[in-house]
Amino acid sequence: MSDESERDLSAAFEELRAPASTANYASRSSGLDIPSTRSHWPQAMASALAVAVALAGAGTFLAIRSARQGGVASSGAAANPPARSGAAMVWDSTAGMTIMFGGSGSRGNTLNDVWTWDGSRWTTAAKGPGPLTDVRMVDDPADGGVLLLGVPAAAISNGGGVSGCVSSGSGTAVGSSGSAFATPAAANGGPAIAIATAPANAPTPASPPPGSGALPTCTPTVVAPTEQTWLFTQHGWSHPAVRGKATTPPAGSQLAYDSATRQVVAVSTGYSSCGLPLGVASAAGPAIVCPLLGAPSALTRPIHCSAVTSCTGGATLTTWTWSGTAWKAEPAAAVEAGVITLLFRDPTTQHATLMTSNGGGSACASLPVGVAPPPCPEVPPMTSTWSWTGTAWHLLSQQFIVQATPSLLGASVTPVSGHIVVLTGAGDTWTFAAGQWTQDTVAGHPSVRSGAAMAEGPASTVVLFGGSAGGYAYPLASGIAPTGSQATLGSDTWVWNGTSWRHVAGAAPAQPPVIGCPKTSSGLIPPCAPVPGKVAPASSLSSPVPNLHIVPQGVATPTP
């Protein structure tokens, strides 16, 4: 549409003049938030300035002014945030800048600092609400800031939050109840928008799958993290009243703002023991057709499996919405969480959108030891896309993905201006738009890492910070200290402008010394550094990270 054709629309408004009452601004009070032209936390900054000036006098002034202008932090620390992994990062549309909070520091400590990124530099903003783990943040313009969900680190260190579940079979399952994030990134709190895999741990089985020779022996232990919800606005941090833990999404829930309904939506994947029937290949037993929905023609022939109510369970999805003061658990969704579950705001529809993928693989979920595999064809990953209507999930599409797709496990993902940007654990950059994945060919990119924080930046860019290299390759649950881990953390900032990555500042996570993992018969992965895997090309900052694959239960394990 040309400018000329806009003029007739504009002309309709030309007659309007601001009423005289609007000129009473000097005698009128307003509770509106004021975005600054530079720093977007003016009141918090002003408070800090006032205290600093009072204490330190004129000598502090230069540093303070510099801080006000977004330059060197008033504390005198370097403008580059310290190295970290698993920080939460989010684009704050109200402030017009990117916010980064917390994560794990180089000594394994939980950080409590807040940084803002204005497109060219980092500035310290304010202290966080306290050291939190499993932090997730989401843009919340309806509340004038960003919403944070996390668990106090103290609660974790006091013994809460961990449940053990170990399989004696080929799969190894380690996870935390309620945490849907079984990725290496989640070990340190995960990226701002992390990838949810199916929960790794299952409760003690009530009835074993027929023919299974290797049953999981799960011993749930104390699970008592207390999730907290915080709101960060220009006035600083506030702890909105929440009606109780029962209605608070569990740590690690994915968050997205639904602009169309003006709701913050949270989803978490849980585990339904003995609830969802799975197709388990078997040489005997009643034959049924595996529930392959919408299978392509090559897969339409019946696949015979035995019907079981499997205690390997199934992943379920729970949805919450945030009203500004409380979380509301929505009625059970018809959505079954996939091996990969990704929540984001679709920039086209403005709705919170959910993508679930079953990861593909054999049409039959698992094979008991010693059972010859039936003629089950390989099934490509099936991805379902759902849109939030305000009260329920509406299925948009369900399709087999036959094209190349990125490995989302351990990847950093962020939606930005009409598409989704993915930096895989191997350092490849992919974009998803209009239903299509595209791998971008870029000359330089962030080195191989996990736990990097990534979010939209100003002017539809993407900013990435830090992450870890090395360390454990299998999913650590919240609260399991990475003792013995050789992970190193990065303090580097990268910006993606839609076509290329630019290294702005800071050091990438260094390659850790390699210590081979001794073999064990128990199936447990011992506390050792990973065996080097694929090394990302074309980057001088590359460091090795093990290849990961997904076992049927959705547990990430290192490739031998």
Next chain:
Amino acid sequence: MIAAMTGRQLEGAATPFDEVYREHADAVYRFCVSQLRDAETAEDITGDVFAAAFAAYERVHPDDAGVRTWLFRIARNAVIDQYRREGRRRALLARVGRDRQFADSVEETVERRSDLRSIRTALETLRDHDRLLVGLRIAGGLSFAEVGAVLGMRESAAKAATHRALERVRATLRKQA
């Protein structure tokens, strides 16, 4: 105290606020009218925007080039807040069974222009984000760069998105005709 320490640099706002008001009040009001169904509310919100801007003007110290986008960002936030309040209010009224027709309170100034009424009706069919884009562009008179700055979008993205939204407005107007 801080102001004293800074040698009254903050006093050096390039433009006195009354001049800012004179220059931008109409545009901000038009934008608010384009976003809200109730002209009375639009007037209130416009008043709030300038009251808030006046209170923060010396502290924030926007430069001449940025003052317009700064004002519209305040207005955008205020409008989004209002969307939310409206949503709650409507839900409450719906519960007690007496939802109000917003058109009843549209002032004569607005009603007199049938084309304006049509456009406002068409804008109501848009999603919030599209309505913001169109409002900033055609009612607020912002350039695409300014629209992008207010909404945190790249200029090219703002332009493309605004054009798409305007096409929807056109389509609705054609149907109305």
